[in-house]
Amino acid sequence: SQTIHQWPATLVQPVGSPLSLECTVEGTSNPNLYWYRQAAGRGLQLLFYSVGIGQISSEVPQNLSASRPQDRQFILSSKKLLLSDSGFYLCAWNRALEQYFGPGTRLTVT
Amino acid sequence: QQPVQSPQAVILREGEDAVINCSSSKALYSVHWYRQKHGEAPVFLMILLKGGEQKGHEKISASFNEKKQQSSLYLTASQLSYSGTYFCGTLGGADGLTFGKGTHLIIQP
Numbered sequence: 175s176q177t178i179h180q181w182p183a184t185l186v187q188p189v190g191s192p193l194s195l196e197c198t199v200e201g202t203s204n205p206n207l208y209w210y211r212q213a214a215g216r217g218l219q220l221l222f223y224s225v226g227i228g229q230i231s232s233e234v235p236q237n238l239s240a241s242r243p244q245d246r247q248f249i250l251s252s253k254k255l256l257l258s259d260s261g262f263y264l265c266a267w268n269r270a271l272e273q274y275f276g277p278g279t280r281l282t283v284t
Numbered sequence: 285q286q287p288v289q290s291p292q293a294v295i296l297r298e299g300e301d302a303v304i305n306c307s308s309s310k311a312l313y314s315v316h317w318y319r320q321k322h323g324e325a326p327v328f329l330m331i332l333l334k335g336g337e338q339k340g341h342e343k344i345s346a347s348f349n350e351k352k353q354q355s356s357l358y359l360t361a362s363q364l365s366y367s368g369t370y371f372c373g374t375l376g377g378a379d380g381l382t383f384g385k386g387t388h389l390i391i392q393p
Contacts, residue, residue: 206378206379206380208380208381216385217286217371217383217384217385217386218326218371218373218381218383219383220376220380220381220382223377223378223380224378225378231377231378233376233377233380264325264326268379271314271316271331271333271375271379272316272328272331273316273328273373273379273381274328275325275326275327275328276325277324277325278324278325
C-alpha cells in the first residue's frame with residue numbers, strides 16, 4: 175500500500191534562517207506530488223506541484239521553492255524565512271484524481 | 285478560482301442532520317470533499333466526477349449538480365466523530381486542488 179511521509183513534524187525557526195522540508199512517498203512510482211500551506215485558522219493553498227523528477231510548477235509567487243531530486247521525494251525550501259511563512263505544510267500525492275495528504279509539518283517562524 | 289462554501293460554521297446536536305454547500309463560478313468537472321480534524325491533515329472523503337452523481341460514505345453523502353456548478357455534502361444523524369472542518373476542492377493545474385475556505389462543524393452531545 176502507498177504511504178506518504180513528512181519530516182520534521184514540527185519546526186521552530188528564526189526569521190532569516192533557511193528551511194528544508196522533506197516529503198517521500200512509498201508504494202507508487204512517478205506520482206504527481208504537491209505542496210500545500212495552511213496558515214493558522216485558514217484554508218489550504220496549493221504552493222507547488224510536480225509531475226516528475228526536476229519538474230516543478232509554482233502556483234503562487236513567494237519566498238519558497240521546491241525541488242524533486244528523486245521520483246518519490248519532494249522538498250520544500252527557503253533561503254531566508256519570513257514571519258509570514260509560518261503555517262502547516264502538507265505534502266500530497268494523487269491516486270486516480272483522489273488526493274492524499276501526508277501528516278504535515280507545523281512550522282513556526284519566530 | 286476558489287470555490288465558495290456555505291455555511292462558514294454549523295453547530296449541531298448529536299443525531300441532527302447538516303448540509304454543506306460548495307459552489308464555483310467556473311465549470312466544474314469534479315468536486316473533492318475532505319474533513320480535517322484540529323491539528324491533523326485533511327482526510328479524503330469522496331470525489332464526484334459526473335453531474336448528478338451521488339455518493340455515500342458511512343452516513344455522509346454528496347451530490348454534484350454540474351449545471352449549477354455546485355455540490356452539497358449531507359451529514360445524516362451526525363455523530364461526535366463528524367466534528368471538524370470540511371473542505372471542498374476543485375481541480376487545477378496537474379490535478380492540484382483549489383480548496384474552499386472550509387465549513388467548521390461542531391457536534392455537541
